Amino acid sequence: MKKLWTAFLFTALITSGCSSDAVKEDDKNKVVSAGEKPYNRSCAGCHGADLTGGAGPDISKVGGKSNEKEILKIIKDGKGMMPGDLLSDKDSKAVAKWLADKK
Numbered sequence: 001m002k003k004l005w006t007a008f009l010f011t012a013l014i015t016s017g018c019s020s021d022a023v024k025e026d027d028k029n030k031v032v033s034a035g036e037k038p039y040n041r042s043c044a045g046c047h048g049a050d051l052t053g054g055a056g057p058d059i060s061k062v063g064g065k066s067n068e069k070e071i072l073k074i075i076k077d078g079k080g081m082m083p084g085d086l087l088s089d090k091d092s093k094a095v096a097k098w099l100a101d102k103k
């Protein structure tokens with residue numbers, strides 16, 4: 001479903017040019033927070049810049065599944081193929097808090 005939506009956005013961009021609503025919609029989802037920067041640096045490579053996954057699973061709704069504490073544990077310890085300890089304590093907390101809001 002996410003892939004379809006992406007394809008739709010992409011098509012909308014091509015067919016309606018630069019001033020399309022799709023761009024505005026995209027900007028709305030980009031709320032800059034303390035957790036976003038370290039995420040982009042250390043996590044986006046596997047989970048995607050938009051959290052919808054890649055080498056790692058889609059975590060765009062991970063807050064509905066795990067709370068901040070559980071996410072922090074995953075960041076610290078890693079999980080399966082995911083390496084732990086990628087971030088400092090401070091950044092780990094900020095990213096966990098940020099992801100816990102993704103529902």
Ligand code: HEC
Pocket residue numbers: 039042043044045046047055056057058059062065066071074075079080081082083086087095099
């Ligand atoms: C090398 C690729 C890789 C990197 C880098 C990576 N992850 Fe992951 N991540 C994974 C994989 C693979 C899984 C699935 C693990 C499993 O369930 O076996 C995962 C699982 C997760 C989960 C649990 C998802 C769920 O549905 O329960 C969270 C949360 C998560 N990662 C957050 C992060 C954060 C935050 C970072 C940056 C600090 C990060 N990941 C960096 C590959 C990665």
